[in-house]
Amino acid sequence: TFSCTLTVRRNEAANWLRRTVGVVCAKNLAEEPSEEEFRVGLRNGIILCNAVNKIQPGTVPKVVEVHSVSTIPSDGSALCAYQYFENVRNFLTGLQDLGLPTFEVSDLEKGGQGVRVVDCVLALKSFAETKKLGKQSLFKHGGIVKPSMSAKCSVRKNEPFMKAMTRSHSAELLRDGVSPEQTLGLDCSLEPAETITSDSIRMLVQTIISDKKPEEVPLLVESLLSKVIHEFERRMANQNDLVKYTIDPNDSSSLSKTESSDTPQEMEATSTSDHGKMDDEDHNSVGSTGDVSAAGLVNGDSVAKEIQAMADIHFELQKKQIQDMKSNICTVKSGIEQFKLQYSEDLAKLGNHLRTISHAASGYHKVLEENRKLYNQIQDLRGNIRVYCRVRPFLPGKVSSSSSVAGIEDRTITLMTSSKQGKDARKSFTFNRVFGPLATQAEVFVDMQPLVRSVLDGYNVCIFAYGQTGSGKTFTMSGPKILTEEGLGVNYRALNDLFDIQAQRRDTFCYEISVQMMEIYNEQVRDLLHSGPNKKDSK
Numbered sequence: 403t404f405s406c407t408l409t410v411r412r413n414e415a416a417n418w419l420r421r422t423v424g425v426v427c428a429k430n431l432a433e434e435p436s437e438e439e440f441r442v443g444l445r446n447g448i449i450l451c452n453a454v455n456k457i458q459p460g461t462v463p464k465v466v467e468v469h470s471v472s473t474i475p476s477d478g479s480a481l482c483a484y485q486y487f488e489n490v491r492n493f494l495t496g497l498q499d500l501g502l503p504t505f506e507v508s509d510l511e512k513g514g515q516g517v518r519v520v521d522c523v524l525a526l527k528s529f530a531e532t533k534k535l536g537k538q539s540l541f542k543h544g545g546i547v548k549p550s551m552s553a554k555c556s557v558r559k560n561e562p563f564m565k566a567m568t569r570s571h572s573a574e575l576l577r578d579g580v581s582p583e584q585t586l587g588l589d590c591s592l593e594p595a596e597t598i599t600s601d602s603i604r605m606l607v608q609t610i611i612s613d614k615k616p617e618e619v620p621l622l623v624e625s626l627l628s629k630v631i632h633e634f635e636r637r638m639a640n641q642n643d644l645v646k647y648t649i650d651p652n653d654s655s656s657l658s659k660t661e662s663s664d665t666p667q668e669m670e671a672t673s674t675s676d677h678g679k680m681d682d683e684d685h686n687s688v689g690s691t692g693d694v695s696a697a698g699l700v701n702g703d704s705v706a707k708e709i710q711a712m713a714d715i716h717f718e719l720q721k722k723q724i725q726d727m728k729s730n731i732c733t734v735k736s737g738i739e740q741f742k743l744q745y746s747e748d749l750a751k752l753g754n755h756l757r758t759i760s761h762a763a764s765g766y767h768k769v770l771e772e773n774r775k776l777y778n779q780i781q782d783l784r785g786n787i788r789v790y791c792r793v794r795p796f797l798p799g800k801v802s803s804s805s806s807v808a809g810i811e812d813r814t815i816t817l818m819t820s821s822k823q824g825k826d827a828r829k830s831f832t833f834n835r836v837f838g839p840l841a842t843q844a845e846v847f848v849d850m851q852p853l854v855r856s857v858l859d860g861y862n863v864c865i866f867a868y869g870q871t872g873s874g875k876t877f878t879m880s881g882p883k884i885l886t887e888e889g890l891g892v893n894y895r896a897l898n899d900l901f902d903i904q905a906q907r908r909d910t911f912c913y914e915i916s917v918q919m920m921e922i923y924n925e926q927v928r929d930l931l932h933s934g935p936n937k938k939d940s941k
């Protein structure tokens with residue numbers, strides 16, 4: 403809505419300029435120009451100067467014209483830019499003389515406030531229309547009147563216009579040689595430019611009342627004032643709407659805030675009371691009444707313009723921040739998208755790896771199972787019950803010639819009985835294996851080792867030693883009294899193997915190992931790991 407309003411106002415300004423200066427002069431200004439076209443079209447000041455001269459001949463004494471179209475570059479800048487600057491400057495000075503709002507020369511440059519130029523042209527248009535209507539029309543121009551009034555010109559809320567007017571420096575001005583007419587500008591008349599404004603307004607008022615009878619003047623002034631106030635209120639309301647929209651079109655809190663401070667009703671109340679008081683007060687100073695009303699109008703517009711300018715800046719800042727945030731969000735979004743893409747790719751790769759590994763693992767388990775079966779099959783084939791024979795060497799001090807062992811082969815041992823003769827004197831026995839006196843602990847264990855692995859494959863295995871006292875059972879199963887690495891018996895070696903295999907298969911299997919040590923002696927079962935005083939079991 404805001405930009406739409408701006409466009410409508412710009413088009414209105416452009417059309418009026420085109421009508422005023424003629425199609426030939428306004429050839430560089432389109433009927434419905436964009437902001438850029440409007441700026442470029444007016445940049446050399448020719449259209450503006452010619453327009454103001456049409457309204458008020460002689461306002462700009464000398465306009466620098468361009469005769470050759472080809473000398474105008476597309477961006478509106480010319481070779482003699484300083485001359486154009488001169489045009490614009492003269493135009494602005496002329497406007498000041500007429501008491502109309504002006505703009506900065508830089509507003510016609512790129513990035514300038516084009517809206518101020520539009521306001522200025524529309525004010526000139528209103529001025530022209532007022533002038534054209536002359537005495538039949540009341541003061542209508544100045545919708546956006548000179549905005550450069552100083553803060554000291556402001557009329558306090560609820561303070562009657564007349565009072566504000568009489569709060570003047572008239573005494574000082576008279577003392578300084580200023581005429582009483584000049585003092586009618588009052589507070590606002592201290593600066594030269596503002597004096598000019600007051601003069602032009604005064605002129606306008608005087609033009610209106612010049613042919614009126616004295617008794618008609620109060621009525622006319624009243625009517626004039628009521629029109630001015632009405633116009634003032636309307637414009638303030640417009641400005642409020644504009645500001646409200648500019649600050650934040652969606653922010654209801656800011657809307658209500660603005661409404662609460664400057665509602666039309668409040669303004670009406672203020673102006674009505676002012677009006678009433680003015681009626682009660684002096685009517686004889688027609689010129690001053692017009693001036694004060696105009697001053698109030700100028701002042702109100704000035705404040706509204708300042709608010710609008712601040713709102714514009716605020717709005718631009720917010721717009722920039724939002725744009726920055728938008729671009730940041732875009733960056734973060736694309737980053738997240740990229741991350742998601744990367745993540746899904748990695749996940750897919752991981753899935754493939756996992757499938758391969760699980761496939762390999764299932765294959766491994768199959769192979770392992772097969773291997774286990776075959777292995778235990780071999781153990782079965784070798785015999786579920788295996789009997790080994792170990793011959794203890796002679797103990798130190800014993801005579802070796804008294805040995806009853808006649809011969810030892812791999813699986814056979816031959817014994818000789820000295821009390822018997824002939825064939826009965828020698829007897830041979832066959833075992834799974836026969837170990838001679840020189841067999842080491844390690845050699846004895848090698849034959850038993852495969853059975854230990856069968857235990858971990860779920861088979862029950864029992865290894866025990868049998869023989870008469872002193873034959874070497876303890877030596878074979880546990881080792882000598884003074885234990886060394888080489889002397890470790892079957893028990894130690896079997897347990898070591900169990901723990902080694904358990905460690906090898908740690909990633910695949912979890913084993914729980916527990917040990918019991920029992921002794922059966924003289925029909926008595928004893929728990930050898932029991933640490934209590936009574937090691938004997940009644941069983």
Ligand SMILES: Nc1ncnc2c1ncn2[C@@H]1O[C@H](COP(=O)(O)OP(=O)(O)OP(=O)(O)O)[C@@H](O)[C@H]1O
Nearest residue numbers: 793794795869870871872873874875876877878882
């Ligand atoms: N193969 C061997 N080599 C060397 N010394 C051995 C061997 N076998 C047994 N001995 C020794 O023979 C002795 C008797 O052995 P051991 O105590 O093992 O017999 P045992 O069968 O356990 O007797 P018991 O039934 O009375 O307990 C021990 O001093 C032991 O060191």
